Amino acid sequence: MAPNLVSPPPRQKWSLGAQHPDVQKVVQAAFKPSYVLVTARSGWPNISDVSVIRGELITAAKQLDWWHIHARLLSELAYGTNLAKIVAGRSIHERAKLKATASNHVQLQYGIGVGVMDTSTFVQGVLPSHYYIYPRVHGTRGLPRRTHPYMHPIFPIILHYRFFSGDDNYAARYPSIFNPNEALPRPEIPRAMLTLVGAVVHTALSQWSTGELVPRKFSEELCGDATTLHMRLLNAMWNRSEAAYHDTMANLYIAARDLQIAPEPADPDATAPNDDTAVAELDLEGWADGAGNVQDGVEN
Numbered sequence: 001m002a003p004n005l006v007s008p009p010p011r012q013k014w015s016l017g018a019q020h021p022d023v024q025k026v027v028q029a030a031f032k033p034s035y036v037l038v039t040a041r042s043g044w045p046n047i048s049d050v051s052v053i054r055g056e057l058i059t060a061a062k063q064l065d066w067w068h069i070h071a072r073l074l075s076e077l078a079y080g081t082n083l084a085k086i087v088a089g090r091s092i093h094e095r096a097k098l099k100a101t102a103s104n105h106v107q108l109q110y111g112i113g114v115g116v117m118d119t120s121t122f123v124q125g126v127l128p129s130h131y132y133i134y135p136r137v138h139g140t141r142g143l144p145r146r147t148h149p150y151m152h153p154i155f156p157i158i159l160h161y162r163f164f165s166g167d168d169n170y171a172a173r174y175p176s177i178f179n180p181n182e183a184l185p186r187p188e189i190p191r192a193m194l195t196l197v198g199a200v201v202h203t204a205l206s207q208w209s210t211g212e213l214v215p216r217k218f219s220e221e222l223c224g225d226a227t228t229l230h231m232r233l234l235n236a237m238w239n240r241s242e243a244a245y246h247d248t249m250a251n252l253y254i255a256a257r258d259l260q261i262a263p264e265p266a267d268p269d270a271t272a273p274n275d276d277t278a279v280a281e282l283d284l285e286g287w288a289d290g291a292g293n294v295q296d297g298v299e300n
Helices: 021-041 047-063 067-075 077-089 091-110 119-129 154-163 191-206 220-240 242-258 284-291
Strands: none
Touching (some): 021 047, 021 067, 021 077, 047 077, 067 077, 154 242, 191 242, 220 242
């Protein structure tokens, strides 16, 4: 018979360490594939992902030949739901690694940090408008090139180090999330994954709002607004042109996989934007006409 789960004290989270060793091994085997699927589908583990995680727990128990746990997962919804909560709770460690990667790169890529006089002014200017998603004309403080959303080098850099290299090489271990059912002409970055990366870049930059580094936790509760905004930006791109959207996401996949970072574009015709609404800042016409495409890591 499958071991019972040890419930947490009131108002506390489920603990993996408190569970039977067999249960611990099933959770550990299910964690990585569950986190991969959640990252590709929704970005943040939440109650709507319980069915996804439960499915991975069932698969893990089957692969381990622990049919007693497998049978209970199939027959008792509450058993699987509570185990899924343990899996979802462990995602905090993956988010911590994602935030550390972003924090390590924002200073160089945006030209901010201790001793940089206008760090506070720059950060407070780019956060409300979300200008940090655009590459800059003539260096880190040039005008944003609004026909190139999500083509700032920070995005392929973070995607590469967190999802395309080492033990986190999702492209090698879980290729189907980049082209579900092989329905796309070429692999691309999932929308939820880019939304999560956009939110973590926002968080890493916000730590420098005062001009000094003030660490900030990366969580759905604190960063939900940034996550929602990035989903709106990507939805606006999709609604304007599905073809251009797929090109952008596929080119980001190539850049992240190969870490082909295009040089900062020089655009003498760039003009300063004057609208405070982040979605309105997107030059969707220019982007949809192909200005925001990247071919083989080189901007057009």
